[in-house]
Amino acid sequence: MTRILIVDDDKEFVQLIDEFLTAEGGFAVTARHDGEAGVAAALDGSFDVIVLDVGMPRLNGFEALKLIRQQSSTPVIMLTARGDDIDRILGLEIGADDYVPKPCNLRELTARIRAILRRAQTTEAVEETGLTVGDLRIEPGSHSVFCGDTLVALTGAEFLVLETLVQAAGEVVDKNTIMRSALGRRSGPFDRSVDVHVAHLRKKLGPLPNGQQRIKTVRGRGYLYVA
Numbered sequence: 001m002t003r004i005l006i007v008d009d010d011k012e013f014v015q016l017i018d019e020f021l022t023a024e025g026g027f028a029v030t031a032r033h034d035g036e037a038g039v040a041a042a043l044d045g046s047f048d049v050i051v052l053d054v055g056m057p058r059l060n061g062f063e064a065l066k067l068i069r070q071q072s073s074t075p076v077i078m079l080t081a082r083g084d085d086i087d088r089i090l091g092l093e094i095g096a097d098d099y100v101p102k103p104c105n106l107r108e109l110t111a112r113i114r115a116i117l118r119r120a121q122t123t124e125a126v127e128e129t130g131l132t133v134g135d136l137r138i139e140p141g142s143h144s145v146f147c148g149d150t151l152v153a154l155t156g157a158e159f160l161v162l163e164t165l166v167q168a169a170g171e172v173v174d175k176n177t178i179m180r181s182a183l184g185r186r187s188g189p190f191d192r193s194v195d196v197h198v199a200h201l202r203k204k205l206g207p208l209p210n211g212q213q214r215i216k217t218v219r220g221r222g223y224l225y226v227a
Helices: 011-024 035-044 061-071 085-094 106-125 156-167 175-183 193-205
Strands: 002-007 027-032 049-053 076-081 098-102 131-133 136-139 144-147 172-174 215-218 222-225
Touching: 002 011, 002 035, 002 106, 011 027, 011 106, 027 035, 035 049, 035 061, 049 061, 049 106, 061 076, 061 085, 076 085, 076 106, 085 098, 085 193, 098 106, 106 156, 106 175, 131 156, 136 156, 156 175, 156 193, 156 222, 172 175, 175 193, 175 222, 193 215
Parallel strands: 002 027, 002 049, 049 076, 076 098
Antiparallel strands: 131 136, 136 144, 172 222, 215 222
């Protein structure tokens, strides 16, 4: 049974999601209706995916996500206002794994949840053989990344983006490939998800020991992890 935590103050909308996921089968839904209660549930419970609305009382979605990310790497899907790119980018920068514009199609939301679950299962199924490039070591089985001897905390989406780039170290990987491999969906014309995740990775990993940029932007083509 897949455990889903939905945090949204729109009780009628939450009820619709609950009924839809229950009808789909295989989902157990827990609901909270403000940011504080959502954070408490996220940190006390054991959930496979958290669906988190941006606009809520007490703590908004961004504040709640910051607190959740201090202690949990559970995948989070943000519900953002349709067409509000600032909310989407900010959510990704804080540590969201994906976003769905609201009001949303319940089938799309369910598809995004399933895509996140597939990515998590694929990662867990990989043998912990490790992948090393320079001072960076990735251990897929434990979902760990070490830069030198330092363990670097990444979100699930950041880990998969980095893994996709490092597996092709020294080669340019286009954004569409990163979107499909790491995020499980196609890139839209104004979708900056990959750019935000790469910017976050650069900040967390820092430059190479020689001061060179670790992940290079190849204009008009994509990104390259320096071998």
